[in-house]
Amino acid sequence: MKALDELTFDNRFARLGDAFSTHVLPEPLDEPRLVVASKAAMALLDLDPAVAQTPVFAELFGGHKLWAEAEPRAMVYSGHQFGGYTPQLGDGRGLLLGEVYNEAGEHWDLHLKGAGMTPYSRMGDGRAVLRSSIREFLASEALHALGIPTSRALCVIGSSTPVWREKQERGAMVLRLAHSHIRFGHFEYFYYTKKPEQQAELAEHVLNLHYPECREQPEPYLAMFREIVERNAEMIAKWQAYGFCHGVMNTDNMSILGITFDFGPFAFLDDFDAHFICNHSDHEGRYSFSNQVPIGQWNLSALAQALTPFISVDALKEALGLYLPLYQAHYLDLMRRRLGLTTAEDDDQQLVERLLKLMQNSGVDYTLFFRRLGDEPAALAVARLRDDFVDLAGFDAWAERYKARVARDGDYTQEQRRERMHAVNPLYILRNYLAQNAIAAAESGDYSEVRRLHEVLTRPFEEQAGMEQYAQRPPDWGKHLEISCSS
16 A cells, blocks of 8 residues: 555646646645545555545645645636536636556546636636535445446545635535546537647547547547447436436536536435436526436537537437437346346336336335335335335336236345345435535534445445434435535
8 A cells, every 4th residue: 555655646638738728736725634535535546544644635635735746737628508508617626636547557637626716717716615525525435336437536625714605614625536537528628619639639638548449440539439428328327227416417517438527416316206406506407307318418419519520420420329228228227126127028118117107206215115125025025115105006006017027037035136136226325414414513523424424325235233324214304405506
């Protein structure tokens, strides 16, 4: 394991030059202190977990110190925000400190969010507050534990720095890890500003570093775009299967790697609601839960437009046509497994859709239903879950179909069924009220709840002794929390 001064930097994005980013130094936080750190994320950098407890750790990730090899840069990009194009965005409160490669040869961006003003801050103060930093940290690590592609979070550093949002809060920084922080909006920026040389350089950078296998194809750029389509289809299928709402699916928040990126007003579903809107600024529901699938395709279409200098329109359209079938295949496969099914039948889609409609009309807890469905044999489980539904006749009809489907699926023991279902149906998810409880404690100086919740969420499928309170349905106040972009 390494100490902090033993990290090896290779700042590949910074070498692209000033057309792609601007050199900016972090603005230090006052009295930096560790709020929480992820041992699993630290392991990606081969870091000894013990270094998180040292003063230099908080100083480095609180903006006070910098490695000599680091080259902090604020990236420039643009993007479609709520459907409208914004010509220039960029890292308004974040800095790419540099790229570190580990002993396995993997490169990881060190991206410090809340690091102060940059040329792209657009009237903002460049700061992040403690609550938003905690939420991003918890979401990143929770999604990873669920098997959903995501950026990672190494730590949150708190401070005494005052920051004004709706009220005065305290500034914080979160250290984010990803193999790349390049977004759809990077390509859009160089396309719409008519800078073909830089756009070609960016495309070569992404192709060579992140999709090298596509070099072997007759049309490497087309092969890369197909891979991006496939990765996004799979990612969004997992969002939908696990009830995750991103909240701000602007093209500048979409990773070129197909990972969950830029957490703001996210939420996991409590009661199942296909029309759920987690962002209180999304007045028209553009980024509602059910709209995430078509918006994913819309965003890929925006990226496709920016790639027309390299790929023919017909080829781009053909690649885009892969998105919905791939999404549906990934989604149905995961939902079958969540229902305990190991084989495929033509009517499985209807079985899933009918269940979700019944859950929608009855306010059934999305996570706990699937978890409890695997606790017992199918007949006993549906009998026990029946009282959660308003339309009893409708549920009884579905239950009969489900029991017959399970009977046709194969001959296995209940222990095998339980083990298989519990491996894909989490007991613990990052509910908004749990995050809010942890944030409230942290804002009063008690970080123990953030750390405890983080530990629980790293093992979402495993029942953990003494942690029953994290597997409960939320109280009424916890279902109606308003989450904004500053969250």
